Amino acid sequence: MNIASVRRPIIPPTPPRAPDNLSFFGRLAVIRQNMIATWGQRAYEEEIIQGRFFLHKSFILNQPDAIRHVLLSNYQNYTRTPAGIRMLRPVLGEGLLLAEGHAWTFQRRTLSPAFTPRATANLVPHMTAVLDETIAKLDVRTNEPIDLREVMQRMTLEIAGRTMFSFGMDRHGPTLRNFVMEYAERLGRAYFLDMVLPVSWPTPMDRARARFRTRWTEFVAMLIAERRAAGKQDGAPPRDLFDLMDEARDPETGKGFSDAQLVDEVATMILAGHETTATALFWALYLLALDPDTQEEVASETRGEHLDSMADIDRQKFTRAVVDETMRLYPPAFLVARAARDKDVVAGAKVSKGDIIMIAPWLLHRHEKLWDQPNAFIPKRFMTKEAPDRFAYLPFGAGPRVCMGAPFAQAESVLALARLIGAFRVELADATPVIPCGVVTTQPDHSPLFRITRR
Template sequence: MSAIPVFAGPPLLGLNLRFLRDPIGMFSQARRDHGDVVQLDLGLAGPLHAVFHPEGVKRVLMNGRRTHRQLLRELLGKGLFTSPSGDDWGRRRRLLTPLFRAERLAAMTPLLLGPLDEALDTRWRTGERIDLATEMKRITVAMMVEATFGTGADVDRTAARAALDFLLGYVDHQLFTFATAPRSWPTPANRRYRTDIAALRRIIGDALVARTRRPGTEPTFLDGLLEHRAGFSDEELVDEVLSIFIAGTETTGTALVWALHLLSLNGEVAEQLRAEVDDVVGQQDPTGDLLRKLRVPRAAVRESLRLYPPAWALRRVLDEPLDVGGHVLPAGARTIVSSYVTHRHPDVWSTPDAFLPERWLSGEERHRFAYFPFGAGAHQCVGNTFAQLEGDLVLTRVAQRFRLDPLPNQPTGTKPAIALTPVPAPTPLLMPV
């Protein structure tokens, strides 16, 4: 066994400031300069071990323990998204898994299409620029509200959307800002957080009590939770809805920003997508069987997720020593894997920095852990199929109506938060197809 290479920083402080300011750049340099297993020097905070090759990622994710997300649990409750590994996590996972089966999600597409069409009809105008970050957040929040409550539910959708929209930004700020005011302080943001989280929990709780599914209506997430609720209290079900809201809006909305931005920069791919949509769907509503027949939108979403994965880094703790690539990580080691770096690993991906959706159409086989935009192993995001469905639907509907021209010479960097966010936000010009 060989010694683990060390990526060192200044005495006492180590790489902490860089970790806060530019974790993506730090991880990329660590792999480039030191290899696939690296000990990151975090000064007085102790070492953090990073693993980048797919086989090493597999060993870490299969053997490591997901750590307790205390801050998220304080903010959002004890849902699946905020739960650490263990029996309670497994119980919650079994509750949510049936909600995301492919046939069930396919039946939900009319619910998702409604808020999407509302946005495209009222706010997207040919000849104007569109702020993709703002729009995709608004659209995915509205989609999630409809998918949860359904069209017939007596729910204050405006209040639910407004509360969820604020909470997404608040959680992001709490998790990824170096210094924040204690939540006990009566700042405007903290007061609104307490008001909005209480309002959203009340809306969800009231809907759970009142929910009665009418024959012939599309299934919703509430239907699924009530159908499989055995052993769960009302409060626990509310926690799970909040988990679905937060995990399923910020990550998916950001992934769609990247997908549409990359299509705007790659006109040939965008034209292939439009041609397939025109041939298979025409001007029909892209739901159910029609969506399943499309290949290019799905490939474009997968490729954008490869380049800019929402779950850009995952932490684990090792309870026992682990052999990774000829190095032994010690028991108790805090370990991190970065999908952003692994998705661009030159030993795994040809032309790794290029946007090439065709790589997903060739049938080429690759390591199972070479691609994990929503995590992998037992803790892979249960909602990844829902995210893919939303992506297919949005790209298809937009392709039916618009062509996106990018702002000339607009630089786009990344801001690691709950999801990997583009900065500045892309603002393409909407043109007729």
């Protein structure tokens, strides 16, 4: 994909690439701190890299046709790895992201109506109300150092709370954020035994995760009880995602979600909806602070727009390209790992039962055979007629298990970025380079301070 650029694009900082001969135990030592720092130059140049993971082979796939085979053509042959299940089950339970087989089919069919473009459009007023409040709060903090990552986390959490429950998160937000931080800092990191033992064999960290899950599900159940107590008028249209999910029925069986299932679905939507969007918005603001010219293009596109409907959001073509390019450089899910249920052939390579397939959007989105200037920030690459291969750009996954909430996340991200940059000029007040870390999601190694001024 060739991109012509009038000026030299910025290249944001990244962790040093690992030596290609890094030992297995050396790689394990790095994984817990920053998974994306374990890959060497070969991983950014070759289409398929074969290795070993204990008794099984492992494959890193950077070839779109091979990825299409695993995620679409033969997706039923590939399931989550034991380590992946251990990392996600305590916070997501048996929700849509982890469900398999008939359970996944039931959940997908039942939830689909809640995430149509029309349903998303009905939730835009919740987003705009939170953005109005956020901008008003930022107005009194201009010209002073500010942690915009924390602001984005609070803002997207508030949007998640209102779109899910129609109530603010002033009381519950700090508790929810504490849950997220507690899990990410310790329990969400993969330890040696997490990767080598079957899921049925609990590790020491699994016991700690089980205790966390008990507290976490009790908290989510309390939120649901509070929302149900608020009620809904008979015959009134759904006013939030909870109404849509609570009333959802499988079109084939007529069944809805049990209370336990609803807890896992709500937990999945809140976490997937707020944390990944907050991180994507942080990275977008960081990139625009590094690139003032591109920031001014976003502000220029936004000028004079009301930005309070899906039609307004759809007109922000350049802002959407900035969001797309941000998620190329900093994909929320930096790694998708799958274990083969049975033997297969992928791009000519023989795959045996139990072999590990790794599709790393971090690598794929920066691969030297797939992208021109792969490490550079060039939003206009997404405004050309030459679109990237569908399986070379995976910010929301692909195939039957593509993220159902992608339209919602994209609308929220474009709306928030357009409104914020339309209101404020954003600069960095901290010269320390921000290094991306692969821990659950693609997170910054620290939260830099910004300075904002009113336009």
